Amino acid sequence: MIPPLHFVDLFAGPGGLDLGARNAGVPSVGIEKDPNAVATRLAAGLPTVHGDVRDFGPADFPETNALAGGPPCQTFSGAGLGAGRAQLDRIVAAVKQAGADGHVTAPAGADERTALVLEPLRWTLAAATASRPYEVVVLEQVPAVLPIWAAYTAVLEGIGYSARCGILTTEEYGLPQTRRRAVLVARLHGPVALPAPTHRPFRRGVPRCDGNQALKPWVSMADALPGRGPFTAISNYGTGGDPKARGRRDCDEPAFTVTGKISRLRLVDPDGRELPRLTHSEAGVLQGFPANWPWAGLDIPQQIGNACPRPLAHALVEAALGH
Incomplete structure (x- = not known):
């Protein structure tokens, strides 16, 4: 014990x-x-x-x-x-x-x-x-x-x-x-x-209602950030080693891995127009912190x-x- x-x-x-x-x-x-x-x-x-x-x-x-x-x-x-x-x-x-x-x-x-x-x-x-x-x-x-x-x-x-x-x-x-x-x-x-x-587990193109029914569906960015309207997130780093190959995730999918460069993550609306980037509070939520976590000091994206x-x-x- x-x-x-x-x-x-x-x-x-x-x-x-x-x-x-x-x-x-x-x-x-x-x-x-x-x-x-x-x-x-x-x-x-x-x-x-x-x-x-x-x-x-x-x-x-x-x-x-x-x-x-x-x-x-x-x-x-x-x-x-x-x-x-x-x-x-x-x-x-x-x-x-x-x-x-x-x-x-x-x-x-x-x-x-x-x-x-x-x-x-x-x-x-x-x-x-x-x-x-x-x-x-x-x-x-x-x-x-x-x-x-x-x-x-x-x-x-x-x-x-x-x-x-x-x-x-x-x-x-x-x-x-x-x-x-x-x-x-x-x-x-x-x-x-x-x-x-x-x-x-998240699988691109696989509906989250599919799979093991004993497990809960994965949580999307839209679930975590209900105050945001529809958006697509454009990765802050390249895929396959190519910085020009920026991945995309819709808001009804989980976020990419949150790194210290999270402030570079671009958000666009369904018409491709730029939206305000994630606040410190929102970035923290994607890392599992409460929305009211009292971020302080400098370099908060790196902290997150x-x-x-x-x-x-x-x-x-x-x-x-x-x-």
């Missing part, structure tokens, strides 16, 4: 995972380095430590017994230059070595941001060494990080956890957006499984794009609880 949980959220951002945990009835405290995301968190009343996760450890948060984190994804993302992807095998080897000797050491020459993906493992092993192991661990990142999460899974199982990792698609958990994430859930006492989908989607966070926390 898991005791009442209290998360420490590494790389906490503007509060997506905290909000998902809160929806599951679990309190959290977040560590965040970016002053803009910290401004949003404080405006939202989220317990926050403004600092670098590398400067802290489990002993600094004795009230917590659960760990969550979404390390920075820029070096692993397909939209970036690929420094993390180039180091993938060496990071996986570092995880395996940590499992063998208990010490987390970044590969020599690894990009500083890339090495941050090892921080949740450092925290988890440190807590176990201090005989205060975390009851659950919840992690999420871009799909390219799945091999690292798979290596984490083996290490966690080696110290007594039940752990699972995989790729989840966010519209299958009620987010009005198609977004793929590599996730990991681990539980110290009792078996764990990845969360089962609650909504049908970097955030863990709230419905996915909720599903992961519930899975970690064994619900």
